Amino acid sequence: MLLITGASGGLGSLIAEKLAGRADVRLGTRRPSGPDQLRVDFDDPSGLDFSGVRTLLMISAGYGEDDVVIARHEAAITAAERAGVRHLVYTSLTREGDHLPYALAHRWTERRLAASPVATTVLRNGLYAELLAALAAPAPDGRITAPLGAGRIAAVAREDLAEVAVRVATDPAPHAGRTYELVGDRAIGGADLAAAVGATYAPGTLADARRALSGPGAVPFQVPMLVGTYSAIAADFLATEDEGPLRTLLGRTPRPALTAYAQAVTANTGWSAAA
Numbered sequence: 001m002l003l004i005t006g007a008s009g010g011l012g013s014l015i016a017e018k019l020a021g022r023a024d025v026r027l028g029t030r031r032p033s034g035p036d037q038l039r040v041d042f043d044d045p046s047g048l049d050f051s052g053v054r055t056l057l058m059i060s061a062g063y064g065e066d067d068v069v070i071a072r073h074e075a076a077i078t079a080a081e082r083a084g085v086r087h088l089v090y091t092s093l094t095r096e097g098d099h100l101p102y103a104l105a106h107r108w109t110e111r112r113l114a115a116s117p118v119a120t121t122v123l124r125n126g127l128y129a130e131l132l133a134a135l136a137a138p139a140p141d142g143r144i145t146a147p148l149g150a151g152r153i154a155a156v157a158r159e160d161l162a163e164v165a166v167r168v169a170t171d172p173a174p175h176a177g178r179t180y181e182l183v184g185d186r187a188i189g190g191a192d193l194a195a196a197v198g199a200t201y202a203p204g205t206l207a208d209a210r211r212a213l214s215g216p217g218a219v220p221f222q223v224p225m226l227v228g229t230y231s232a233i234a235a236d237f238l239a240t241e242d243e244g245p246l247r248t249l250l251g252r253t254p255r256p257a258l259t260a261y262a263q264a265v266t267a268n269t270g271w272s273a274a275a
């Protein structure tokens with residue numbers, strides 16, 4: 001059996017769509033709602049039962065302080081070892097993401113997996129083009145004020161990452177022990193984002209962004225996560241383009257990140273340059 005954790009999330013649901021109808025696949029989620037779904041909550045270690053699972057596609061559960069995320073991933077890996085899972089595929093963070101505040105929990109998890117007897121494959125995902133749609137959408141006045149400066153990022157369409165995850169998880173043996181850097185094939189900056197949606201680019205400062213993000217209802221751990229993401233892009237730390245793995249694992253040219261960005265902006269905000 002192939003079990004996918006985090007199956008109701010943005011990445012997991014795309015993976016689930018691609019595997020729909022396969023009798024050997026189960027979807028793990030905290031709130032299961034169908035016969036092909038299993039309750040999987042890393043915050044409940046004693047409830048994690050991976051009996052019968054041959055391959056585990058473990059989607060990172062990265063929303064929380066580092067100690068929370070590390071405890072979740074420890075619980076999932078321990079449960080996989082206990083159940084005799086043969087191969088664990090983990091969705092991590094691209095090498096260049098080492099400057100991001102959430103890198104630590106990913107690197108901790110990679111180190112934990114390297115010490116595990118379970119065969120593993122690490123999918124080091126770049127930042128999603130769809131994440132840019134959340135971080136750098138045009139305001140109603142048509143200006144993108146995200147503090148990206150002149151920095152660029154090799155963002156990647158989430159759909160492509162889902163496709164790679166499916167390919168690897170459904171035939172994991174050739175990928176045992178491998179770590180793949182999965183970034184987009186073209187680095188894009190704020191001006192490119194603006195052009196893609198007919199907006200204008202007027203970058204603000206990190207301090208402006210921190211103030212806006214810290215308003216009422218802000219979740220404390222998310223503020224440094226988001227400001228750190230802007231900062232890493234602005235400092236051009238995420239600009240290295242695909243050196244082969246994404247294209248090779250897809251077997252085709254990656255989807256253009258700007259198209260994925262524009263589609264997500266429209267879906268999220270209804271923004272249209274003509275409006």
Ligand SMILES: NC(=O)c1ccc[n+]([C@@H]2O[C@H](COP(=O)([O-])OP(=O)(O)OC[C@H]3O[C@@H](n4cnc5c(N)ncnc54)[C@H](OP(=O)(O)O)[C@@H]3O)[C@@H](O)[C@H]2O)c1
Pocket residue numbers: 005006007008009010011012028029030031040041042043059060061062063072091125126127128131
């Ligand atoms: N590369 C990027 O740009 C980027 C951007 C955002 C996040 N991420 C990371 O990549 C992961 C997947 O991205 P996404 O777009 O699918 O994020 P998402 O839509 O926000 O989904 C978050 C995922 O975390 C899972 N999760 C949260 N708490 C959990 C727990 N206690 N036990 C088990 N699973 C738990 C959720 O599972 P259920 O709701 O199904 O239970 C859900 O699938 C995220 O969790 C985060 O670590 C990457």
